[in-house]
Amino acid sequence: MKISCKKEEFSKGMHIVQSAISSKSTLPILTNIMIETTDKEIVLSSTNLELSVTCVIKAEISKPGATTIPGRKLFEIVRELPSKEFDLEVTTNNQVKLTSKNAVYKLVGMSKEDFPVIPQFSESSSFSMKKDMLEEMIRKTRFSVSTDETRYVLCGIYMSIEKGKIKMVSTDGRRLSFIQNSISVDKKKSLKLIIPNKAVVELMKILEQLGDDINVSIDVKENQISFKAENITITSRLIDGQFPNYEQVIPKESKVKLTLKTEDLLRTTRRVALMSSEKSQSVKYSFSKKSLVISAKTQDMGEAQDKLDVSFDGEDFEIGYNPVFIIDVLNNIGSEEVTLELTNSLNPCVIKPSSGDYLAVIMPMRV
Amino acid sequence: MSTDNRTVLHIDMNAYFASVEQQANPALRGKPVIVCGEGRTVVTTASYEARRYGIKTGMTPREAGRLCPDVINVAGDMEKYVDTTRRIRSILMEFSDRVEFFSIDEAFVDITASAGAPGGPAKVVGSMKKRIREDIGITCSAGIASNKFLAKLASGMKKPDGLVILNKEDISPVMEGLDVGELCGVGRKLTKALNSVGIRTAKELGDAPTGMLTKHFGFWGHVLKRMGMGEDNSPVSMSYDDDIVKSVGHSYTLPVNTSDVDVLKSFLLMLSEKVGFRMRRYGMMGRTVSLVVRYRDFRTFSRQFSLKHYISTGTEIYGVAGRIFSKFLPLHKPVRLLGVSVSNLIVDGGQGVLLDSYRSREAITRAVDSINAKYGNFTVKPASLIIAERFGILPAPGISPGRHVKSGFCRPRGPVVKK
Known part of the structure; x- marks a missing residue:
């Protein structure tokens, strides 16, 4: 293999694929990135067996071929090169020679054959959605993904496609987020899968770097999912298992419905939560005629209280929440006003934006 | 005040x-x-x-x-x-x-x-x-x-x-006859350092000029001076239940050193179950799990892992402890002692759960706890604990004092009496 590349473009590509390079691995090949040639381009790939990222970039190809090179080292080297372009050539025994102006590097590579096969997808079965929509759906659900690996089915975002609708749901057993949108896809297409949180994190990092008005094509094959946007493809293994029946935990009715300014509720909760210690982590919401008093107390530290005017005229009641759960929802809800739907101090509360098919369910704490 | x-x-x-x-x-x-x-x-x-x-x-x-x-x-x-x-x-x-x-x-x-x-x-x-x-x-x-x-x-x-x-009038004579090393907070090294500048008794420490002490001991000079004078204005703080316990842990020296991973994992589960049981009894949850492994040659290694969420059941603790343990594999030498502890404790805040699967798991844990509290630890237990038991923990019946216990066997808790 012999190629010539632009330093800047190669660096960008390396930056993208870096996310799947293992830093420490029992398999040394996983710390490498693979470079493969096509007609007028090269494909950079990295994988940690769970997650793979590939990025296609332009290059001049003098001699086609493929090799793998220690990823982080290559990234560091390319950044420091003296010229805007460089040549890369595989000599015998997978030794890689990299030259730029007078600088010469010789790197020990490994054979392409040792590199894990990255699943390939046929374009035919894919569907696509706007990057903005995908980003929004993930942003509004990712914070309630579980970190408890003993309940691995909850360690990801559940995605389903049915009757032309795409839904995403996540729950850590104490709270749940749900979002739904219409999507232009064959109405007969039906999918149910769980995307692991690690893939979600990397996908979001990449989506954030891309322009606004682009399409992401999504494809699923066996236990793999791929997201392709422009020259980048992320492939991840799916979580194998049954996501719990989330519909049954979303309350269908409520006794109290209140509309509040998102910003007011968010700031007040944050302000008061300062006095809830990590040890008790509970903020009390006391509803009485026309007012909502939010308070928190920690032994040895003190207490805080604040009041919001609300249009409430039911019977007085109080309910406790982990403030982090409330703050997470309000930070991501993207709506000027929110509606709270409550029943009593033992049942979950539902938070909804003023428009859009989104809701968050939060289980209270004992007060 | x-x-x-x-x-x-x-x-x-x-x-x-x-x-x-x-x-x-x-x-x-x-x-x-x-x-x-x-x-x-x-x-x-x-x-x-x-x-x-x-x-x-x-x-x-x-x-x-x-x-x-x-x-x-x-x-x-x-x-x-x-x-x-x-x-x-x-x-x-x-x-x-x-x-x-x-x-x-x-x-x-x-x-x-x-x-x-x-x-x-x-x-x-x-x-x-x-x-x-x-x-x-x-x-x-x-x-x-x-x-x-x-x-x-x-x-x-x-x-x-x-x-x-x-009383006030007793302080001076007491300090006169007291070695500085006897003062709470003055260790062997500090005693040596104080001796080397000519301070041997508590009174000498109290009489020493602050400037001299700060020159030798920096900021601590002030503290030492006050100690020598018998001054201390730190308040008696309130202590709450959870302050007594900063971490909950159990360790176990194996009856015989072993490299058998299945046996070690079974012991790890036993320790995790014990830690979980105790945490629940104190109404606590924690999110940092530490594992101690001591090899035959007494070389001791400890690793910990912090979760983002809080846990309190043996299964959950074992989930983390087992993952840490896998980092010790392959074992270099036979293992002599294993220890599991959970820190970063909070009081179980009464967070409700949404999912039925969580609720049933909580109910099972509660039921097992109440049976074990009534009929003795490990009356109901995970089946894989049997490996550890076969390897050498005697089951629970009480052993009367003075009775010989075969060496190499010990009970997981309660007094074991050896003569």
Whole structure:
């Protein structure tokens, strides 16, 4: 293999694929990135067996071929090169020679054959959605993904496609987020899968770097999912298992419905939560005629209280929440006003934006 | 708050672990008893009867046996000691709301409010000691002074079962005869450093010019000067239940060193279950799990992992401990001891759960806990614990004191008596 590349473009590509390079691995090949040639381009790939990222970039190809090179080292080297372009050539025994102006590097590579096969997808079965929509759906659900690996089915975002609708749901057993949108896809297409949180994190990092008005094509094959946007493809293994029946935990009715300014509720909760210690982590919401008093107390530290005017005229009641759960929802809800739907101090509360098919369910704490 | 006119009590339980064991088992009373860790470890506490033979903390049970062939070796049971500490704490709380546990067997109590009562502080503390002796069955040494530092000094002056009041006029003569190394907080290294600048007694430390001390010891110079003068304005802070326990842990020395991963994992599960059970009993959850592995050659390694969420069941703890353990594989040498502990504790805040699967798991845990509380630990247990049991833990029936226990076998908790 012999190629010539632009330093800047190669660096960008390396930056993208870096996310799947293992830093420490029992398999040394996983710390490498693979470079493969096509007609007028090269494909950079990295994988940690769970997650793979590939990025296609332009290059001049003098001699086609493929090799793998220690990823982080290559990234560091390319950044420091003296010229805007460089040549890369595989000599015998997978030794890689990299030259730029007078600088010469010789790197020990490994054979392409040792590199894990990255699943390939046929374009035919894919569907696509706007990057903005995908980003929004993930942003509004990712914070309630579980970190408890003993309940691995909850360690990801559940995605389903049915009757032309795409839904995403996540729950850590104490709270749940749900979002739904219409999507232009064959109405007969039906999918149910769980995307692991690690893939979600990397996908979001990449989506954030891309322009606004682009399409992401999504494809699923066996236990793999791929997201392709422009020259980048992320492939991840799916979580194998049954996501719990989330519909049954979303309350269908409520006794109290209140509309509040998102910003007011968010700031007040944050302000008061300062006095809830990590040890008790509970903020009390006391509803009485026309007012909502939010308070928190920690032994040895003190207490805080604040009041919001609300249009409430039911019977007085109080309910406790982990403030982090409330703050997470309000930070991501993207709506000027929110509606709270409550029943009593033992049942979950539902938070909804003023428009859009989104809701968050939060289980209270004992007060 | 004025700190000059305080009356502070320091109370120190005498030979605490040994006394608790003697209290729990009448057959041990009046006899030389040593409390050791589980399995093959060192003496953590010797009863006063054993101390008469020259047995000291830190000796191996064998050395203790050589000094006193009749010594009774009891396996330590932290659970019992923490429970007893709780009971002592509630007695002390009847006398003052400011009770600060300095460690499991000593506490500071601010008795300023009751010191003015007829009979003075001595009478108050006398009845406190009486309650502890009658209700708990153990004796303690008490020191009364105007601050925590002096109170601790005073309680150490008469052991066991002493009561020393250090008045203002007593301070100077006491400090004169006291080596600096005896002061709380002055260790061996610091003593050496102080000696090298000509300070040998506490009084010399108090008389030394601050400038000289700060020159040698920096910021600590000020602290040392105050110590030498017997000054200390730190308040007796309130202690809450959860402060007594910063982490919950269990360790276990295997009856025989082994490299068998299945056996070790089974023991790991047993330890995780025990830790989980105790955490739930205290109403706690934690998110940092630590694993200690000691190899045959006593080289000891410890690793920990912090989760983002809080856990309290044996299965969850084992999930993390097992993952840490896999980092020790392949084992270089046979393992002698395993330890599991959970820290970063919070009080279970009563967070409700949404999913049925969570609710049923909680219900199962509660049911198992209540069965085990009633019929003894591990009445209901994970099946894979059988591997550990076959490898050498005797099941739970009580062993009467004095009975020989085959070496190489020990029970996971409760007193194991060896002769």
